[in-house]
Amino acid sequence: MSSPDAADPQPVEAKRPTDHLPPVEAPTAAFIMQLFLIPLAIVSIVVLLWLSFSWLAQAGRDDPKKLVEELRRGTDVSWQSGYTLAEVLRSPDPRYDELRRDSSLAKELVSLVESDLAHPLHGGNDKGDVLRIKRRMFLCRAIGSFNVLDGAPLLARLANEEKDPLEVSVRLSALEGLATLARNVGAEELRKDDKVVQAVLEASRAVEDSAVPTPKSADGEYQPRSEVRAVAAFTLGVIGGEKARDRLTLMLNDPYSSARYNAATGLCRQGDEAATRVLKEMLAADNPQAAKDETTAADKDRKRIAVLVAGVQGTMALAEHNPQADMQPLIQALKDLSTDPLEQLKSDRTKVQNLATEAYRRLEKRG
CATH class of the missing domain: 1.25.40 (Serine Threonine Protein Phosphatase 5, Tetratricopeptide repeat)
Known part of the structure; x- marks a missing residue:
């Protein structure tokens, strides 16, 4: 096919295939009825039936x-x-x-x-x-x-x-x-x-059963009972109380990162400065523990983001529930996070940076 800029040759007058067709006449009302209105009515009925069935299904x-x-x-x-x-x-x-x-x-x-x-x-x-x-x-x-x-x-x-x-x-x-x-x-x-x-x-004390094999991968290992500990730590953080607080303090040393992080954020809700060490770990952009238990690249990215966001939120909760807490180490961690390029993240970099920046500014103003 030639380009639009090329000079087209003049067309040769050729015999058109319409030369022997009858003259074109205006369409009649009956023709329009057959061509448009009847199919439209059929389509409308089909749509109404579909809507009726849909409504019945949702009712x-x-x-x-x-x-x-x-x-x-x-x-x-x-x-x-x-x-x-x-x-x-x-x-x-x-x-x-x-x-x-x-x-x-x-x-x-x-x-x-x-x-x-x-x-x-x-x-x-x-x-x-x-x-x-x-x-x-x-x-x-x-x-x-x-x-x-x-x-x-x-x-x-x-x-x-x-x-x-x-x-x-x-x-x-x-x-x-x-x-x-x-x-x-x-x-x-x-x-x-x-x-x-x-x-x-x-x-919160659940341990893996060594007698039951768990599916492994090159990047991580599914640890169901460690997940139980992690969710139990979160629940203890919501329930609160002295017994929960004592247990969460011990869980700051849990080898499973999700359990450790949930313990820290749970203690933040109670204004306990014991969470500071783990919070600093959570706020580190290059934290190797954040996603080590995940398998796929997408899950690792999601987990890294979740840990960073939870770290920021936990820091703000600690400041809210304990105005006398020494926040300087965490303020510095927030400042570092807000200026980090976050190359480890595949998505939501700006979201994390903005969240850290806002938290840093608020805590700085508080003094």
Whole structure:
């Protein structure tokens, strides 16, 4: 094909294929009806039918009664109802405030989990087991999202129940549920149940079972019980109290970085300067510990960012809860972070730098 700038030869007058066609006439109303209006009507009907089916499919999606009915059936997809119910309860929508205070519903969900626990898993990564574990996980999250304490004993139990390796996921969800519950009902209220506190303390001491092989990779190793310790440390930080504080202080030396970092941020909420050493580690841009337990490059990047952000937030929490704390080492760490090029990060560099800069300026003004 020639370029637009090239000189085109003059066209030769040729016989057109339309020379023998009948003359063009204006289209009739019947023709327009057939060509446009009828197909438009068909398309409109199809769209209306699709919208109707869509509405029917969504109707009752956030109806707790229908969701509980589906959960009672215990089908292979009932875990999806558990997920939806957990999302409804966790929603900030005030329409669900009354639902979150529904003690009878909370007890019903507890009963569903207890009924499922009465039947042992088959073992060996059975497909049915996997679906049952999913269901338990989402029910734990839902139970933790209430503003009543009816589910606390069950969550405390599940935080340490592990008869099958798959149940580690349920332990994590139970601990997360307790942390959410502490926020909803108040940490002091949850601390009144010493069995709950003791259960979280026990979970914070979870150790890897050397008899059970864990999947390894060149970059990291999945350590499920270390993850349990990490989430337990976070939950202890939310629950607070002397027992939690003593345990978190010991966990500042935990070999698993996530557990160590959650212990530090938990102590910051209580204004404990003991967290300073670990906070400085978290705020270091070249911290080799931040992502060493992650496997993929994307996960490593996400974890590095999460650790840095948590370090900044923890520093500000320490300053807020302990105005007399010596913040100079952390102020210097924030200054260094705000000016670091953060070449280790693949994303969100500006976000981290801005966050560190703002925290540094605020603490500097405070003096």
